Amino acid sequence: MTAATKTATALSLESVTLTFPDGDRRLTALDEVSLAVAPGELVAVVGPSGSGKSSLLAVASVLLRPDAGRVVLAGRDTAGMPDRERTRLRREQVGIVFQQSNLLPSLTAVEQLLAVEHLRGGSVRGARARAEELLESVGLGEAGRRRRPHRLSGGERQRVNIARALFTGPSVLLVDEPTSALDHERGEQVVELLAGVTRRHRTATVLVTHDRGLLGRADRVLTMRDGRLG
Ligand code: ADP
Numbered sequence: 001m002t003a004a005t006k007t008a009t010a011l012s013l014e015s016v017t018l019t020f021p022d023g024d025r026r027l028t029a030l031d032e033v034s035l036a037v038a039p040g041e042l043v044a045v046v047g048p049s050g051s052g053k054s055s056l057l058a059v060a061s062v063l064l065r066p067d068a069g070r071v072v073l074a075g076r077d078t079a080g081m082p083d084r085e086r087t088r089l090r091r092e093q094v095g096i097v098f099q100q101s102n103l104l105p106s107l108t109a110v111e112q113l114l115a116v117e118h119l120r121g122g123s124v125r126g127a128r129a130r131a132e133e134l135l136e137s138v139g140l141g142e143a144g145r146r147r148r149p150h151r152l153s154g155g156e157r158q159r160v161n162i163a164r165a166l167f168t169g170p171s172v173l174l175v176d177e178p179t180s181a182l183d184h185e186r187g188e189q190v191v192e193l194l195a196g197v198t199r200r201h202r203t204a205t206v207l208v209t210h211d212r213g214l215l216g217r218a219d220r221v222l223t224m225r226d227g228r229l230g
Pocket residue numbers: 020021027028029047048049050051052053054055056
C-alpha cells in the first residue's frame with residue numbers, strides 16, 4: 001500500500017449501531033457511534049469495562065457488521081460488500097493488536113512476520129528484509145529477532161505484535177488494551193511506540209485503553225460510555 005492510495009479519512013464510522021442477542025431482548029453495544037480518523041492520527045478511546053470499546057474495534061475492522069450505519073475503510077464503503085471482500089479488505093488494510101500477544105509459540109520474532117506473508121501466498125524470501133527492518137524499527141535488536149515468544153519480555157512481545165500488524169502496510173491500525181499486561185513504564189513505552197508508528201507509517205490509529213495515564217501521546221481522546229462515544 002503506497003501513501004498515495006491512503007484517503008483523507010482512512011477510517012470512518014457513520015452512525016453505527018451494533019446489538020447482541022441478550023435473552024429475549026437485544027443489548028445495544030454501540031449506539032449511533034460516529035468517528036473519523038485521518039492518516040497519521042492517533043485517537044485514544046477510554047471507557048469502563050463493558051462500555052463497547054472492543055465492539056467498536058470489531059466493527060471498525062469490518063469483522064462484525066453493524067445493525068445500522070456505515071463503515072468506510074480506506075475509501076471503500078463496506079456496507080454492501082460481500083464477506084469475502086470484507087475479509088480481503090481487512091487483511092490488506094487493517095492491522096490489529098490485541099491485549100494478549102497472540103504470537104505463535106514455535107516461531108521466532110522474524111518468523112511471526114514471515115508467517116503473515118506465507119498465509120497471503122507471498123514470497124517469504126522477499127519479505128525477510130522487510131520483516132527484519134520493521135522489527136528493528138520497533139526496537140527489537142538482532143538477538144531479539146531470533147527469539148521465540150517465551151524468551152521475549154511482555155513489552156518485546158507487544159513490539160513484535162505491532163510490527164506484525166504493520167507488515168501488510170495497513171491504512172488503519174486498531175489496538176485493544178495493549179498495555180494491560182505490562183507495568184506502567186513498559187506500558188508508556190508501548191504507547192510511545194504506537195504514536196511514532198502512527199506518524200511514520202501514516203496509519204489511522206485507534207487505541208483502546210482503560211488507563212488514562214497513557215493518553216498524553218494521543219491526538220484526540222474520546223470516551224465511550226454505554227455504547228455512546230463522546
Ligand atoms: P469493552 O471492550 O468496553 O469492555 P465490549 O465491546 O466488549 O466492551 O462489550 C460491550 C457490551 O456488549 C457488553 O455489555 C458486553 O457484554 C456485550 N458483548 C460484547 N460482545 C458480545 C457478544 N459476542 N455477545 C453478546 N454480548 C456481547
